[in-house]
Amino acid sequence: MGDKHSDDIVSSSASQEFILPADCTNDDKELQWAFRKLDATLLAVIILSNVLNSMDRSNLGLSKVAGLEEDTGMSGSDFNIVVSAMYPTYLLFMLPSNLVLRKVGARFWLSFITVIWGIINMSMAFAKSKTDFIICRLFLGAAESGATPGVLMLITLWYPRKMVTSRISTFYSSFAIGAVIGGPIASGIMKITNPHFKSWQWIFFIEGLTTIGYGFVMFFLLADYPEKSWLLNTREKALLKRRMEEDQVEGGHRAVNKKRLWRHVRDPLVYAQALIPFCGNFGTSTIMTFSAIIVNQLGYSASASLAMQAAPGICGFIGILLSRYYPKWCGCHYYGGSLFIAACIITASTILLATVNNSARIFALCLLSFGSFGTGGIGPGWLMSNVGGPTRAAFSGAISVILGGLGGLCASYIYRNQDAPRYMFGHGMNLFAGIFIIVVSTIAYVIILSRNKQKETCTINVSHLSKDEQIDLENDHPDFRYMA
Numbered sequence: 071m072g073d074k075h076s077d078d079i080v081s082s083s084a085s086q087e088f089i090l091p092a093d094c095t096n097d098d099k100e101l102q103w104a105f106r107k108l109d110a111t112l113l114a115v116i117i118l119s120n121v122l123n124s125m126d127r128s129n130l131g132l133s134k135v136a137g138l139e140e141d142t143g144m145s146g147s148d149f150n151i152v153v154s155a156m157y158p159t160y161l162l163f164m165l166p167s168n169l170v171l172r173k174v175g176a177r178f179w180l181s182f183i184t185v186i187w188g189i190i191n192m193s194m195a196f197a198k199s200k201t202d203f204i205i206c207r208l209f210l211g212a213a214e215s216g217a218t219p220g221v222l223m224l225i226t227l228w229y230p231r232k233m234v235t236s237r238i239s240t241f242y243s244s245f246a247i248g249a250v251i252g253g254p255i256a257s258g259i260m261k262i263t264n265p266h267f268k269s270w271q272w273i274f275f276i277e278g279l280t281t282i283g284y285g286f287v288m289f290f291l292l293a294d295y296p297e298k299s300w301l302l303n304t305r306e307k308a309l310l311k312r313r314m315e316e317d318q319v320e321g322g323h324r325a326v327n328k329k330r331l332w333r334h335v336r337d338p339l340v341y342a343q344a345l346i347p348f349c350g351n352f353g354t355s356t357i358m359t360f361s362a363i364i365v366n367q368l369g370y371s372a373s374a375s376l377a378m379q380a381a382p383g384i385c386g387f388i389g390i391l392l393s394r395y396y397p398k399w400c401g402c403h404y405y406g407g408s409l410f411i412a413a414c415i416i417t418a419s420t421i422l423l424a425t426v427n428n429s430a431r432i433f434a435l436c437l438l439s440f441g442s443f444g445t446g447g448i449g450p451g452w453l454m455s456n457v458g459g460p461t462r463a464a465f466s467g468a469i470s471v472i473l474g475g476l477g478g479l480c481a482s483y484i485y486r487n488q489d490a491p492r493y494m495f496g497h498g499m500n501l502f503a504g505i506f507i508i509v510v511s512t513i514a515y516v517i518i519l520s521r522n523k524q525k526e527t528c529t530i531n532v533s534h535l536s537k538d539e540q541i542d543l544e545n546d547h548p549d550f551r552y553m554a
Contacts, residue, residue, distance in 0.1 A: 101313060104306040108228055111301050113237060115291045116221050117244045119184055122281045123217055124248020124358065125255070126191045126210075129277055131359035132256040132379070133270035135372045141268055147486060148200050153359060154482035155204040156211030161475050165468045167216025168223060172464065175294035176224050179216065185285030187213035192278025195271040218474075222450055222467035226457050228296055230313060231553070234455045235403070239394035239447030246387035246443045249358050253379030260373060330461045330544060339456070339521075339552075342514035344470045346408060346449030349503040349510070351477030352484070353415055353442025356500060357382045360485040361435055367491035368428050378432070385436040386443030389414075393447030402554040403452040408511035411448060414441025415504030422497040438500060445507065449474075452514070455553045459544030477503075518552040525551065 130138075130153060139149055171179040190210045197203045225237050259276055260269040267275070293299045296314075297307045334340060356364075361382050366375035393407065400406025418438035422431055450470045457463045484496040530548045532540050540547060 100306060101309045104302055104310055105229070105233070107301050107306070108296075108299075109237075111291065111299075112224075112228060112293070113240060115288055116180070116224070117241055117247075119180070119284065119288060120217070120221070120241065120244035121248045121251075122184075122277070122284055123187070123214060124245045125252040125277055126187060126281060127214075128249060128252045128358040129191070129256065129273050132253060132362055132376055133273050135362045135366050135375050136256065136260055136270040136273065137268060137372075138270040141270070142197070142199055142203070144200050146488075147483075150483050150486060152200060152203045152207060154479055155207035156214070157475055157479035157482070158211065159208050160211030160215045161472055161479075163212045163215040164219055164472050164475065168219045168464055168468045171216060171220045171223070172460075176220060177289060177292040177294050180220055180224075180292060181285050181289035183213050183216050184288055185282050187217075188278050188281030188283075188285055190278070191281060192275050195267070195273075195275035195278070219467040219471040222454055222470065223463050226454050226463040226467070227314075227460070231455050231457065234457075235397060235447065235451030236394040238451040238454060239390055242443070242446030242450065243387055243390040245354065245358070245446060246383055246390055246439070249361075249383030249439075250380050250387055251383075252358075253362060253376040253383070257373050257376040260376070330459070330542060331465055333546075334462050334465045339514055339517045340453065340466055340469055341473075342510045342517065343449065343453040343456070344466070344473045345510040346445050346452070346507055347470055347474040348477040349507045350411070350415075350442045350445025350449060351474045352481045352500050352503040353418075353438050354386070354446065355478045355481035356485065356496065357386060357435070357439045357442065359482075360496070361439075363485065364435065364491075364493060365432070367493075368431065381432065382435045382439035386439035389440035389442075389444040390447045393444040393451070396448060397553075402515075403448055403455075404511055404515040404554055407444075407448040407452070408507055411441040411444040412504045412507040412511070414438070414444070415507070416501060419497050419501035419504060423494060423501065426492070441504070442500075452553070456518070456545070458547060458550045459542070462544050515554060518554045522552055522554075 134149060138144075144152070167179075167183070187210055190206055190213055194203060194206045197206055221241060222238065225241065226234060229237050255277075256273050259272045262269065262272050264272070296302065296310045299307065302310065357379075362375045362379045365378050366372060370378065389411070393411070396407035396410065397403050414437055418434045418441060421434035422438070425431060450467075453466050453470050454463070457466055481499075484499045485493050486495070489495050525548060532543065532548060535543075544550070545552075
C-alpha cells in the first residue's frame with residue numbers, strides 16, 4: 071500500500087526516479103525498462119501535443135505584436151476580452167470532457183480534441199473583428215478543456231504515485247517549450263509576404279494546420295491502458311499491472327464512485343493544493359500571452375520582441391524541469407518546492423514594480439517565468455501524488471486545471487493597454503499570487519501532517535471488507551499515506 075515500498079524498484083524517498091539496488095531481480099529490471107518505454111512513447115506523445123497547445127494559446131499575444139489589434143479595429147480592453155473569451159467554455163466543459171475520456175478512451179478523445187482545436191485555431195486566421203475572435207475563442211476553450219485534465223488522469227493510471235510528480239513536471243515543461251519556440255517561430259512566419267494574408271494570419275493558419283496533422287498522428291501512437299500498449303510485451307504488461315495494484319491504482323478500469331466523488335468534492339486538501347497552479351497561472355499567462363507585449367513596450371521592435379520571448383521561456387523550461395527534483399532535495403513538496411517558487415515569483419514581481427531599467431525588467435521576467443512555470447510541476451504533481459484511486463484522480467485532475475484556468479482568466483485582465491509601459495497593476499497581481507501560494511501551501515502541508523498522524527494513531531480494521539470495497543476506500547484506506 072501507500073507505505074510499503076521496501077521491495078519496490080522506486081526509491082522510498084520522493085526521488086521520483088528508478089534506483090535499482092545491487093540485488094535487484096530480473097522483474098525489477100524488466101519493469102524499469104517498461105517504464106522507460108512509456109516515457110519514450112506515451113509521455114513523449116502527450117508532451118508534443120501540449121507544446122502545440124501552448125503555441126496555439128500564446129499566438130494571440132504574439133499576433134498582437136504583429137499587428138492584429140490595429141488590423142481588426144480593436145481598442146481599449148478589446149484585446150483582454152478576446153484573450154479571456156476561451157475560459158468560460160474551457161472551465162464549463164472541463165469536467166464533462168474528463169468523464170467522456172473515461173467512457174471512450176484517451177486514444178480517441180485526446181486525438182479528437184487536438185484535431186478540433188487545430189481547426190479552430192486555423193480558422194482564426196480568417197477572423198475580421200473582435201466578435202469573430204470571441205466566437206472562435208469560445209469554441210477553442212471547449213475543445214481544449216479536456217486536454218490537460220485528461221493527461222493528468224492518464225499519468226496517474228500509467229505510473230505509480232512516487233513517479234507521478236516527475237512525469238507531470240516533465241509534461242508541464244511542454245508549456246515552457248511552447249513559449250521558447252513560439253516567439254522565434256512567429257518571428258520567422260512574419261517574414262512571409264503575401265498580398266492576401268497579413269503576417270499574424272499566417273501565424274494562426276500554419277500553427278493550426280500543424281496541430282491538425284499531429285492530432286491524427288496521436289491516434290495511432292496512444293493507447294488507453296497499459297495492457298493495450300502496442301509497445302509493451304505481455305510480461306511487461308503483467309509486471310506493470312502488478313506494480314500498479316501494489317500502489318492502489320486500478321489502471322483506470324473501475325468506474326467513478328459517486329459516493330466517493332462527493333467526499334472528494336468536500337475535501338479542503340484538494341482545493342488547497344489546486345490553488346497552487348491557480349496562483350502560478352498568473353505568471354505563466356504573463357509569459358505566454360503578454361511577455362512579448364511587455365518587451366515591445368520597452369522600446370524593442372516587433373520582430374525583436376517576438377524573438378526575445380524565448381529568454382523567459384527557457385527560464386520557465388528550466389524551472390519546471392528542476393521542480394521534479396525539489397521533493398528529493400528537500401524531502402517534501404512544501405519547503406523546497408512551494409515556498410521556493412513562491413519566493414521567486416515575489417522577488418521577480420518586486421523588481422518589475424520597483425525599476426524601469428530594461429535589463430532588470432527582462433531579468434525579472436525570466437525569474438517570474440522560472441518560478442511560475444515551476445508551479446506547473448509542484449502544484450499538480452503534489453496533488454496527483456496524493457491520489458488513492460480513479461475517482462480521486464478524475465476529480466483532482468479536473469479541479470486542478472479548472473482552478474488553473476480561472477487563474478488564466480483573471481490574468482487576461484491584469485495587463486491593460488492603459489497601464490503601459492509600467493503595468494503596475496499586472497505586476498502587483500503577480501506579487502499577490504506569490505504570497506497566496508505560501509498561504510495555501512502551508513494549509514495543505516498542515517492538513518497532510520494531521521491526516522498521516524491520525525492514520526498512525528487511529529488504525530482502522532478493514533479485513534471484513536471485500537477487496538473491491540477496500541479499493542473503493544481510496545485515500546481513506548488505513549494503509550494509504552499522504553505525501554508531504
